[in-house]
Amino acid sequence: MRAEFIGIGSELLTSLKPETNSIYISQRLEEVGIKLAFKTICGDHEEDIINALKTARSRVQLIIITGGLGPTDDDLTRQAVSKFLGKELIFKEEIVERIAGRYRMRGKEMPEINIRQGFVIDGSEIIPNPVGTAPGMWIEESGTYFAILPGPPSEMIPMFDSFILPKLREISPFYISKCVLKVAGLTESEVDSLISEISRRARSTNISVLASPGIIEIHIISRSKKSIEDSHSIMEEVKNKIKEVLGENVFSEGENLEEVVGKLLRERGETLSVAESCTGGLLSSKITDVPGSSDYFQRGFIVYSNLAKIESLGIPKDLIEKEGAVSQPVAKLMAKKVREISRTTYGIGITGIAGPGGGTPDKPVGTVHIAISWEGGEEHTKNYFFGTREQIRTQSAIKALDMLRRHILKEMKK
Incomplete structure (x- = not known):
């Protein structure tokens, strides 16, 4: 299965706010054997969001969307996804009641504008937001899965971990094992050359070589449909072959x-x-x-x-x-x-x-x-x-x- 991340928010297209959600999501997808194949950033424009969804649906089976679920006029994710899927937005009174209750706990009245967050896409499964006001949504439509989450990482991460990740474990048929080898004393090209044959022959394993000043990291991700023990065995075999080739240039399996x-x-x-x-x-x-x-x-x-x-x-x-x-x-x-x-x-x-x-x-x-x-x-x-x-x-x-x-x-x- 391949996935695409769509980050929504005009601020993400400026130098004011870096986009970080995709990095976290990519790491979590690796754990369930799903490849993040594309990243797309959209401004707060309904037509652009719909076009991004059309492109994503043509090339992946899982679309993860963050941002644009707030109560303001430029929060357009709900409307754009509902139009794209041809589904109505329906009002859920219980969502608004929960938001109003959060405000009351702080001794405040809920602004009327927050009522917009009570609208969700018909047929979607609601994802509770334990931190903020905007609920997320999970939709299965004609063989494509849509995960729609708030943009702030403090809200997105617990919602992804508690709801989306278990869903993905059911969908993905793979057991994943991974490790990192850290190398010093060799350049990126030298490492790549030395392990290229191992990488080419490795079964059910993805090997990535990442360089930083003075240090090379080799990321090994193995997968199996049989069991976690089988994926671990595959990973260990590849890891040991690399360590044998690189010798004392490998200084750790994760430690600095x-x-x-x-x-x-x-x-x-x-x-x-x-x-x-x-x-x-x-x-x-x-x-x-x-x-x-x-x-x-x-x-x-x-x-x-x-x-x-x-x-x-x-x-x-x-x-x-x-x-x-x-x-x-x-x-x-x-x-x-x-x-x-x-x-x-x-x-x-x-x-x-x-x-x-x-x-x-x-x-x-x-x-x-x-x-x-x-x-x-x-x-x-x-x-x-x-x-x-x-x-x-x-x-x-x-x-x-x-x-x-x-x-x-x-x-x-x-």
């Missing part, structure tokens, strides 16, 4: 990288401190986003200027003048000094050029040196990241965490 690194440090009784320049505290922020990170994270230095590096960490001035603040020797010494000052197992040093200015032909924007120091050893990488200032900073923090993760895994194998 900072959580994974934190667990490794805690399990080994090890500690960490960091010295950041171009990331400006972003690495420390990620680490301390994890509850309980004080078990292993001691401190973070933001040494943004050359003077800060000299005064806070004791980086020699002549080293900075000779090599430049963005260099391998400075990054290594930053990591070593912060480890020694903090008396931690590991120290991380990051120095680079996040842009948009400050680059040179020898050191373009995106050049970032990252170093890890431990007793008796160190590791360094010179990186060239692309993107905006924020993307470069994020990639730098992710790379630092991933370097530490890989080093600890290597130590665990000894």
Whole structure:
């Protein structure tokens, strides 16, 4: 079964209000094996809504509509759907009584305009609204299902979950299992190339590769008509094949990288401190986003200027003048000094050029040196990241965490 989402509201066609209902609905449809094939946004114009319904009915079996159920003149969803289906709007006194009761509970009289919300499409199943005033409707018509819901997410979500989702579970014949693999150290194209054969051969499974700065996510959704156990077995088989191909580049099945690194440090009784320049505290922020990170994270230095590096960490001035603040020797010494000052197992040093200015032909924007120091050893990488200032900073923090993760895994194998 395929579905189309129609969001109604002229405000959704402006920069004033982003449309978010379709994202939530798409996630919930995945759980019952229904593919959201199209998204359409309509302004508050009856003819446009009817045309959108005509198009949707020609290509999908489930149409989910949100918005346009309020009491004002520009709330036209009821009228448009009733005209499209050739059905009358009928008045339900009990709906108005419920709305009036909500107003009375707040010591107010219901505005006369709310009476409009008592009209519903003949033959529809009424969906109660536990939060707001506008009821929703469920209609089955000539092999097409229509779900009509209010636009505010605070109203739409509980109505969808309590009423629409159970309906869809009855309609959809599939059991769904899904998981997410998170990958670091590879690009989106590299991941796609490595798993393309698995994706091509996977039975009853959809595999999506999504990229964000420094992290690749592989979403695996498997389905079966037999049982939830069968869909889970299919998903596990695909997941394990991907993990085998990608190896240690897969760092989790859902956890963030900072959580994974934190667990490794805690399990080994090890500690960490960091010295950041171009990331400006972003690495420390990620680490301390994890509850309980004080078990292993001691401190973070933001040494943004050359003077800060000299005064806070004791980086020699002549080293900075000779090599430049963005260099391998400075990054290594930053990591070593912060480890020694903090008396931690590991120290991380990051120095680079996040842009948009400050680059040179020898050191373009995106050049970032990252170093890890431990007793008796160190590791360094010179990186060239692309993107905006924020993307470069994020990639730098992710790379630092991933370097530490890989080093600890290597130590665990000894």
